[in-house]
Amino acid sequence: MKKLKIVNLDFSYKNDMIFNNLNLEIKSKSLNSLIGPNCSGKTTLAKIICGKIKTNNVYFDDKVVDRGTLKQQVIYIDKLTRLSISELTIPKVKELAKSIVPKKCRTIKEQNILNILIAINLKPEILILDDVFSVIDSNIKKEIIELIKKKKITLIDITNNIEDSIYMDNIIILNEGKIITNSKTMSVLKKEKLLKQNKIDLPFMIDLSNKLKFYDLIDEQIIDMDKMVDTIWK
Amino acid sequence: MEVISNSYINDKKYENCLKIKDNCVNCIIDYGNIRDIIINNRKYILLKDISKCFKTSSLEKEIKYYKKYINKELIQNAIDLFKFDENFYKKNIKTMSSSELRLSYMFLNLLFNKDIVILDDITSNLDKDNIKKLMIILKELKKQNKTIIIITNDVEFIHKVADNIIVVKDEVICQGDKYDVFVNYDLNVIPNVIQFSKKVKEKKEIKIGYRDQITDLMKDIYRFAK
Numbered sequence: 001m002k003k004l005k006i007v008n009l010d011f012s013y014k015n016d017m018i019f020n021n022l023n024l025e026i027k028s029k030s031l032n033s034l035i036g037p038n039c040s041g042k043t044t045l046a047k048i049i050c051g052k053i054k055t056n057n058v059y060f061d062d063k064v065v066d067r068g069t070l071k072q073q074v075i076y077i078d079k080l081t082r083l084s085i086s087e088l089t090i091p092k093v094k095e096l097a098k099s100i101v102p103k104k105c106r107t108i109k110e111q112n113i114l115n116i117l118i119a120i121n122l123k124p125e126i127l128i129l130d131d132v133f134s135v136i137d138s139n140i141k142k143e144i145i146e147l148i149k150k151k152k153i154t155l156i157d158i159t160n161n162i163e164d165s166i167y168m169d170n171i172i173i174l175n176e177g178k179i180i181t182n183s184k185t186m187s188v189l190k191k192e193k194l195l196k197q198n199k200i201d202l203p204f205m206i207d208l209s210n211k212l213k214f215y216d217l218i219d220e221q222i223i224d225m226d227k228m229v230d231t232i233w234k
Numbered sequence: 235m236e237v238i239s240n241s242y243i244n245d246k247k248y249e250n251c252l253k254i255k256d257n258c259v260n261c262i263i264d265y266g267n268i269r270d271i272i273i274n275n276r277k278y279i280l281l282k283d284i285s286k287c288f289k290t291s292s293l294e295k296e297i298k299y300y301k302k303y304i305n306k307e308l309i310q311n312a313i314d315l316f317k318f319d320e321n322f323y324k325k326n327i328k329t330m331s332s333s334e335l336r337l338s339y340m341f342l343n344l345l346f347n348k349d350i351v352i353l354d355d356i357t358s359n360l361d362k363d364n365i366k367k368l369m370i371i372l373k374e375l376k377k378q379n380k381t382i383i384i385i386t387n388d389v390e391f392i393h394k395v396a397d398n399i400i401v402v403k404d405e406v407i408c409q410g411d412k413y414d415v416f417v418n419y420d421l422n423v424i425p426n427v428i429q430f431s432k433k434v435k436e437k438k439e440i441k442i443g444y445r446d447q448i449t450d451l452m453k454d455i456y457r458f459a460k
Contacts, residue, residue, distance in 0.1 A: 038334070
């Protein structure tokens with residue numbers, strides 16, 4: 001299985017040491033949340049992964065990647081990104097995109113959704129979204145994530161909204177330039193002490209499930225709100 | 235809480251509809267594309283890229299730039315409130331992270347000492363500590379009798395701070411306090427804690443009450459489930 005690896009990364013910006021011997025492994029086709037306090041280095045790490053910051057420590061499929069190859073393999077999107085419809089190569093998709101989103105007066109939400117859809121169509125190995133979902137409604141968010149999963153694209157979603165992590169396979173916590181954990185979502189969300197130490201809240205349904213379980217009102221964790229209501233009031 | 239009349243969005247007049255209440259936190263949920271707001275004949279254009287509102291290259295230089303127009307007390311008050319690290323004032327704005335930019339922008343707002351403060355998409359990507367800081371700053375602004383207008387779709391944050399909520403898409407869809415807007419209208423996204431109570435009412439016809447926090451919601455569920 002192809003893996004994205006960052007190996008023994010040391011990185012400083014002027015006099016600030018940002019990463020000291022950082023190691024990270026991300027499996028291909030996985031959906032990952034990258035969470036952490038502000039200024040922990042999330043965006044810097046993302047820029048290293050996509051090659052905007054040059055280093056020799058990024059490996060994909062056990063080969064060192066340079067900026068050139070990274071450019072085709074990794075797409076990085078943040079709120080200021082403006083991907084153009086002209087980058088789409090399939091005519092049908094291009095026409096559809098043009099009809100859905102008018103050229104002028106695009107809202108940030110529309111531009112973000114458009115960016116993601118264009119990126120998915122370009123079929124990168126890895127897609128990095130830097131705080132992009134915060135302006136997109138949760139129902140659309142869910143559909144987009146399912147589409148990314150269907151297309152087998154590796155996703156790194158940089159966010160401070162823990163609710164997004166429910167849709168992801170793994171949570172990576174980055175704090176002060178150090179990887180605190182990189183594990184399956186559900187196992188990270190069970191570690192209350194770890195989350196508290198890193199000032200991360202629990203997603204609403206998990207928090208509610210834990211509390212209801214404590215009072216014996218439900219037996220197991222429930223993520224879907226409709227199911228939860230039906231379970232409590234049978 | 236008086237109502238400021240003559241409120242416009244994107245040059246469309248909403249005099250009878252858009253009610254910005256003074257001395258409180260107004261939150262505008264924008265389903266469209268607000269580019270500017272006119273209040274009392276003054277136009278406020280929303281900057282999507284905050285870094286463009288800085289005139290100099292660091293906070294220290296910004297303070298020097300505005301020093302002639304701002305009294306020392308305000309500057310000291312802002313410094314005390316934000317508790318930035320000493321080195322932060324010298325940091326180059328181009329190298330600031332998104333959260334640092336936002337907080338710096340809030341800092342400048344405090345210095346400007348305008349009666350109306352407009353904040354666009356202020357919370358996205360802020361961590362727990364910074365959101366707490368933001369809430370303290372909003373409280374301080376209210377104390378100074380300012381009118382705050384926050385444009386955001388972050389309903390969880392709105393639920394924590396809003397005194398008045400206005401939902402807009404090309405025209406005013408609805409407005410009122412949080413229990414009115416979130417409960418009585420069919421919005422795309424509402425706070426989880428309210429959505430849960432709404433679902434219980436819709437599905438089981440049980441009124442468990444609309445709460446601010448999950449701990450209060452738990453008490454209601456416990457009461458009505460037994």
